[in-house]
Amino acid sequence: MEDDRARKYFSCNDRERAAFEAGIKLGTIYHQFVGAPVSLRNVESLEKAIEEGCRVQPFVESCTVKISREKIREKRNEYNYTTLSPSMLDVELIIRYREVRLKARLKWVEELRYPLMFIEEVFEGTRRIDGD
Amino acid sequence: MEDDRARKYFSCNDRERAAFEAGIKLGTIYHQFVGAPVSLRNVESLEKAIEEGCRVQPFVESCTVKISREKIREKRNEYNYTTLSPSMLDVELIIRYREVRLKARLKWVEELRYPLMFIEEVFEGTRRIDGD
Amino acid sequence: MEDDRARKYFSCNDRERAAFEAGIKLGTIYHQFVGAPVSLRNVESLEKAIEEGCRVQPFVESCTVKISREKIREKRNEYNYTTLSPSMLDVELIIRYREVRLKARLKWVEELRYPLMFIEEVFEGTRRIDGD
Amino acid sequence: MEDDRARKYFSCNDRERAAFEAGIKLGTIYHQFVGAPVSLRNVESLEKAIEEGCRVQPFVESCTVKISREKIREKRNEYNYTTLSPSMLDVELIIRYREVRLKARLKWVEELRYPLMFIEEVFEGTRRIDGD
Numbered sequence: 001m002e003d004d005r006a007r008k009y010f011s012c013n014d015r016e017r018a019a020f021e022a023g024i025k026l027g028t029i030y031h032q033f034v035g036a037p038v039s040l041r042n043v044e045s046l047e048k049a050i051e052e053g054c055r056v057q058p059f060v061e062s063c064t065v066k067i068s069r070e071k072i073r074e075k076r077n078e079y080n081y082t083t084l085s086p087s088m089l090d091v092e093l094i095i096r097y098r099e100v101r102l103k104a105r106l107k108w109v110e111e112l113r114y115p116l117m118f119i120e121e122v123f124e125g126t127r128r129i130d131g132d
Numbered sequence: 133m134e135d136d137r138a139r140k141y142f143s144c145n146d147r148e149r150a151a152f153e154a155g156i157k158l159g160t161i162y163h164q165f166v167g168a169p170v171s172l173r174n175v176e177s178l179e180k181a182i183e184e185g186c187r188v189q190p191f192v193e194s195c196t197v198k199i200s201r202e203k204i205r206e207k208r209n210e211y212n213y214t215t216l217s218p219s220m221l222d223v224e225l226i227i228r229y230r231e232v233r234l235k236a237r238l239k240w241v242e243e244l245r246y247p248l249m250f251i252e253e254v255f256e257g258t259r260r261i262d263g264d
Numbered sequence: 265m266e267d268d269r270a271r272k273y274f275s276c277n278d279r280e281r282a283a284f285e286a287g288i289k290l291g292t293i294y295h296q297f298v299g300a301p302v303s304l305r306n307v308e309s310l311e312k313a314i315e316e317g318c319r320v321q322p323f324v325e326s327c328t329v330k331i332s333r334e335k336i337r338e339k340r341n342e343y344n345y346t347t348l349s350p351s352m353l354d355v356e357l358i359i360r361y362r363e364v365r366l367k368a369r370l371k372w373v374e375e376l377r378y379p380l381m382f383i384e385e386v387f388e389g390t391r392r393i394d395g396d
Numbered sequence: 397m398e399d400d401r402a403r404k405y406f407s408c409n410d411r412e413r414a415a416f417e418a419g420i421k422l423g424t425i426y427h428q429f430v431g432a433p434v435s436l437r438n439v440e441s442l443e444k445a446i447e448e449g450c451r452v453q454p455f456v457e458s459c460t461v462k463i464s465r466e467k468i469r470e471k472r473n474e475y476n477y478t479t480l481s482p483s484m485l486d487v488e489l490i491i492r493y494r495e496v497r498l499k500a501r502l503k504w505v506e507e508l509r510y511p512l513m514f515i516e517e518v519f520e521g522t523r524r525i526d527g528d
Contacts, residue, residue, distance in 0.1 A: 005507060006210065009514040012415060019412040020500070020515055023419020028169070031427040034299035034347070036164050042184035049181030052174035056213040078138065078376040081188040083298070086347060104416070111401060112342040118405040119416055137375060141382040144283060151280040152368070152383055155287020163295040166479070167430035210508040215430070215482060236284070243269060244474040250273040251284055270474065296432050301424070306448035313445030316438035320477040342402065345452040 003058065015122055018097040021059045022104035025093055026117040029054060029065070030086065030106065038088075039081035043067050046084070054093065061094040061101070086115035099124045135190065147254055150229040153191045154236035157225055158249040161186060161197070162218065162238065170220075171213035175199050178216070186225065193226040193233070218247035231256045267322065279386055282361040285323045286368035289357055290381040293318060293329070294350065294370065302352075303345035307331050310348070318357065325358040325365070350379035363388045399454065411518055414493040417455045418500035421489055422513040425450060425461070426482065426502065434484075435477035439463050442480070450489065457490040457497070482511035495520045 010017060033050055047065045054063035068088045075082040091106040103121040108114070142149060165182055179197045186195035200220045207214040223238040235253040240246070274281060297314055311329045318327035332352045339346040355370040367385040372378070406413060429446055443461045450459035464484045471478040487502040499517040504510070 003210070006505075006510075006512060006514070009505070009512060009516075012411075012515040012518050015408075016412055016415040016515065016518060019408060019415040020419040020513070023416040023421075024423040024513055025419075027420040027423025028427045031299050031424045032165075032168050035295050035350075036181075037160070037185045037188050039188040042181070042188050045177070045181045045184045049168075049174070049177045052177045053169045056169050056171040056174050058211045075377075077378040078135065079190045079378065083350060085349065086299075109402075109405070113339075114341040114343065114402075116402060116405060117416075117420055118402070119408040119412065120405075122408050122412060138373075138378075138380060138382070141373070141380060141384075144279075144383040144386050147276075148279055148283040148383065148386060151276060151283040152287040152381070155284040155289075156291040156381055157287075159288040159291025160295045163292045163431050167427050167482075207509075209510040211510065217481065218431075218479060241270075241273070245471075246270075246473040246475065248270060248273060249284070249288055250270070251276040251280065252273075254276050254280060267474070292433070297428075300428050300445075301449045301452050303452040306445070306452050309441070309445045309448045313432075313438070313441045316441045317433045320433050320435040320438050322475045342399065343454045 014098050014100045015102070015124070018059070018095045018100040018102040018122065019119060021097060022093060022095045022102055022119065023117065025054055025057060025060060025063070025095070026091065026104060026106045028057070029091055030089070030115065030117075034084050034086055036084045037081055038067065038072060038084045039076070040069060040072060041081075043069065043072060050091075059095050059097050061096040062092075063094075064092045066090040089115065146230050146232045147234070147256070150191070150227045150232040150234040150254065151251060153229060154225060154227045154234055154251065155249065157186055157189060157192060157195070157227070158223065158236060158238045160189070161223055162221070162247065162249075166216050166218055166221075168216045169213055170199065170204060170216045171208070172201060172204060173213075175201065175204060182223075191227050191229050193228040194224075195226075196224045198222040221247065278362050278364045279366070279388070282323070282359045282364040282366040282386065283383060285361060286357060286359045286366055286383065287381065289318055289321060289324060289327070289359070290355065290368060290370045292321070293355055294353070294379065294381075298348050298350055300348045301345055302331065302336060302348045303340070304333060304336060307333065307336060314355075323359050323361050325360040326356075327358075328356045330354040353379065410494050410496045411498070411520070414455070414491045414496040414498040414518065415515060417493060418489060418491045418498050418515065419513065421450055421453060421456060421459070421491070422487065422500060422502045424453070425487055426485070426511065426513075430480050430482055430485075432480045433477055434463065434468060434480045435472070436465060436468060439465065439468060446487075455491050455493050457492040458488075459490075460488045462486040485511065
């Protein structure tokens with residue numbers, strides 16, 4: 001997954017690039033999938049599709065998506081399903097760009113009433129995030 | 133999957149209702165998922181998520197989604213993936229509304245240069261479509 | 265806006281076709297635009313874009329979109345905007361297919377806890393809907 | 397547009413934060429609006445809605461969206477419209493986060509066959525980008 005030909009378009013350092021790529025991926029997940037039909041019957045296949053769709057994009061080392069079963073139950077309607085809303089999503093993403101690893105997150109933050117996307121950790125070096 | 137409380141809002145017969153429901157589902161698939169990241173690595177999970185997301189909606193008896201591997205290969209870019217485009221989709225849908233069954237389709241029609249959504253068959257009675 | 269070359273793909277009458285086309289358009293609006301960033305500052309341009317995007321599609325005679333300012337205010341967050349949710353939308357659509365006119369609607373129905381899409385009226389003839 | 401309460405969630409410097417926010421906004425534009433119906437008749441209202449929808453989000457100083465009329469013409473079908481595709485978009489975005497300004501871009505890069513999102517410039521201080 002090289003981007004030698006793309007790199008000349010960028011004016012930023014590797015950490016900023018990693019942050020930019022993380023933002024793209026979280027914006028993508030949110031705006032591609034919010035609104036999708038979801039119930040307890042298809043929630044697993046939707047989680048899996050979002051995760052795998054994220055991982056095919058450049059510089060994604062890992063992606064984990066959890067959709068709240070509890071919020072699906074609360075929003076259930078006459079027809080026994082609902083549509084994916086921002087407050088249901090919890091996404092953890094690790095971007096690797098060259099020597100930089102960056103961990104980002106999308107989750108509903110109740111005190112802000114907002115599905116916050118944020119950077120939990122950035123570091124350089126070969127150490128992996130999450131302990132190895 | 134009843135809709136006794138919803139039915140009073142409708143002024144149409146059961147065949148028209150089935151046609152309306154089919155249109156909704158195909159419009160949903162197209163506009164929810166076009167643009168999603170796709171490559172040969174995640175195409176199966178994306179197909180499955182679209183199918184299952186369709187089936188949780190009311191009056192869907194079955195839904196089959198095929199995404200063209202050939203067109204994914206043609207569109208592959210620098211980063212070895214692409215995004216779902218209308219011409220990649222082939223969807224078959226069977227709606228059942230009370231005594232009516234209706235088969236609808238979304239597929240790229242080259243002579244129109246258009247991802248056509250159309251009704252292949254409508255009939256009433258207990259016979260199932262596709263032979264049983 | 266003819267569809268002589270498309271018509272051969274369809275097995276249904278003109279009323280069913282009109283119902284199908286209405287369903288497509290409402291599914292399109294919902295799944296294309298739910299999730300879009302919205303506040304009191306951009307609500308008008310979003311309404312206009314949804315309406316005009318609907319009208320460029322085949323067989324649409326008119327389309328009116330209202331997004332609830334009240335619900336935007338209720339959902340406002342830390343950052344003073346929110347994203348378009350299904351309960352904010354009220355859409356009125358008139359489809360004309362040959363001699364058939366059909367009026368369809370998308371609006372939040374509180375008793376169903378559901379953004380119901382429904383057919384309000386179908387008729388044949390040259391009379392316009394809404395009185396002229 | 398403060399985010400004092402949000403800031404504690406972030407572990408990064410202001411330049412990285414600006415890059416992250418730029419990525420979010422470009423991912424949002426792409427995945428919210430690709431697939432929307434577009435023709436020469438509604439292209440202006442779609443551009444305006446995308447721009448204004450971007451500007452209501454936090455830390456956006458300016459956003460300019462151009463949709464290629466030429467590519468709309470090329471893709472026109474039987475029904476005289478098409479849907480927004482990635483190659484039609486040219487977006488310029490300026491993010492301001494505290495003392496950092498960052499200019500980002502989304503445009504089709506023919507040599508990569510890819511709608512590249514990239515960072516054109518980052519700097520700190522009170523000077524505005526684009527010369528004033």
